[in-house]
Amino acid sequence: MKVFKFGGASVKDAENVKNVALVLENQSFEQCLLVVSAMGKTTNALEKIVELYFQKTSYHNEVTEIKQYHIAIAEGLFQKNHPIFDEISIFFDDMESFLRRNKSPNYNFVYDQVVSCGEMISSKIISEYLNDLQYQNDWIDARDYIKTDNTYREGAIHWDITSQKIAELDKQKCFVTQGFIGSDDNSFTVTLGREGSDYSAAIFAYCLDAVSMTIWKDVPGVMTGDPRKFENVKLLSNISYEEAIEMAYYGASVIHPKTLQPLQQKNIPFYVKSFLHPKDAGTKIGNSDINQNEESYILKDNQILLHIDTKDFSFIAEEHISEIFSYLAKYKIKVSLIQNSAISLAICIEDKYGNQNLLKQDLKSKFNIEIYENVNLFTVRNVNLENMEKFYKNKTILLEQLSKKTLQMITQS
Numbered sequence: 001m002k003v004f005k006f007g008g009a010s011v012k013d014a015e016n017v018k019n020v021a022l023v024l025e026n027q028s029f030e031q032c033l034l035v036v037s038a039m040g041k042t043t044n045a046l047e048k049i050v051e052l053y054f055q056k057t058s059y060h061n062e063v064t065e066i067k068q069y070h071i072a073i074a075e076g077l078f079q080k081n082h083p084i085f086d087e088i089s090i091f092f093d094d095m096e097s098f099l100r101r102n103k104s105p106n107y108n109f110v111y112d113q114v115v116s117c118g119e120m121i122s123s124k125i126i127s128e129y130l131n132d133l134q135y136q137n138d139w140i141d142a143r144d145y146i147k148t149d150n151t152y153r154e155g156a157i158h159w160d161i162t163s164q165k166i167a168e169l170d171k172q173k174c175f176v177t178q179g180f181i182g183s184d185d186n187s188f189t190v191t192l193g194r195e196g197s198d199y200s201a202a203i204f205a206y207c208l209d210a211v212s213m214t215i216w217k218d219v220p221g222v223m224t225g226d227p228r229k230f231e232n233v234k235l236l237s238n239i240s241y242e243e244a245i246e247m248a249y250y251g252a253s254v255i256h257p258k259t260l261q262p263l264q265q266k267n268i269p270f271y272v273k274s275f276l277h278p279k280d281a282g283t284k285i286g287n288s289d290i291n292q293n294e295e296s297y298i299l300k301d302n303q304i305l306l307h308i309d310t311k312d313f314s315f316i317a318e319e320h321i322s323e324i325f326s327y328l329a330k331y332k333i334k335v336s337l338i339q340n341s342a343i344s345l346a347i348c349i350e351d352k353y354g355n356q357n358l359l360k361q362d363l364k365s366k367f368n369i370e371i372y373e374n375v376n377l378f379t380v381r382n383v384n385l386e387n388m389e390k391f392y393k394n395k396t397i398l399l400e401q402l403s404k405k406t407l408q409m410i411t412q413s
């Protein structure tokens, strides 16, 4: 089977959903599984609803807005009397009724039950639209296949059961399903982390032993930098899984970093292509003999730099580092760079779940800490050592690190 993933940008309005069908026209629609994301910026809008709910503020108007957005898309795709319109209305009524009945004070749990609605409704609309065009497909609920633990907002996959369930799919057919979501042992929805639909596609590809996986993006493929942030970037036509995982890990947001591992494990060819120019080759990611080794640039904003010193001028020893990392794990704070000296540890962190104050409190009780908020992490992969001065111009550099292939700088925004 082939696995395709269509992200939020590729289905943000009726025109773009129609374009999905055009993309598929080029691909021969057989033996394939389509993973789709929430439409446009729906996930952000649903996050806002969860926030309002916990602030005990009315969220009804915001729900209506999201409902209207989906109805408007459906109006561009279906006849007036199509059953999808009732489905959309009932779906959002159910979401509100879940919130009214909910007794759980667990923010992350409620978040997952609500925010997953974006993918649920998007996949329904796309599946029905494609069926109407005779692209025959079965809509499936990803939560019946992708099984996770109950770490809401960042579920860890239970691979054995997930593989078993996905193996039950009839590989002769076509399916449309949701990215970003799975479910726990109690069948509650668990999301896999923001931007996690690429990862969902890779999970399906792995468990289906797919012949290939393609993610359709609003860029020509993986480039030497985000074209929204850097000028004169070039398309990378071939890169290795290793280069891709490093780029994604450092923050090249065109691919979710967890996507690469399952594909590499089974050597599944992975393509990143433009949904606007579906006939173009895009980027092929595969084994290391196809590496381009081009210099590439990644800018990650909204990072926090912490300088952590012992209070008594003693060395930063293994037990300190282990303690500091146990706090980071406890608060699910991701580390993007580490540097240590005799009495000091510098770490650059990203606080996806808003736990930094708890971390700072714990650290302050044991260490002296200095905090730089809202800094940037600039990474150059495959850096040309002979031509590095340009990276130092007009920057306030708080910390830098150079390894064989990679230059990293933390700079003040």
Ligand code: ADP
Residues within 6 Å of the ligand: 006, 007, 008, 009, 010, 037, 195, 216, 217, 218, 219, 221, 222, 223, 224, 225, 226, 227, 228, 251, 252, 253, 254, 255
């Ligand atoms: P999706 O619609 O699948 O969610 P994303 O918006 O997450 O897609 O990813 C596509 C975006 O990734 C592009 O619009 C681009 O701004 C950004 N991007 C970041 N780094 C790169 C890179 N190295 N090459 C291409 N695009 C990149």
Ligand code: ASP
Residues within 6 Å of the ligand: 007, 008, 037, 038, 043, 044, 118, 179, 180, 193, 194, 195, 196, 197, 198
């Ligand atoms: N809709 C989810 C998000 O915006 C997942 C995804 O698009 O990959 O984070």
Ligand code: MG
Residues within 6 Å of the ligand: 007, 008, 195
């Ligand atoms: Mg995305």
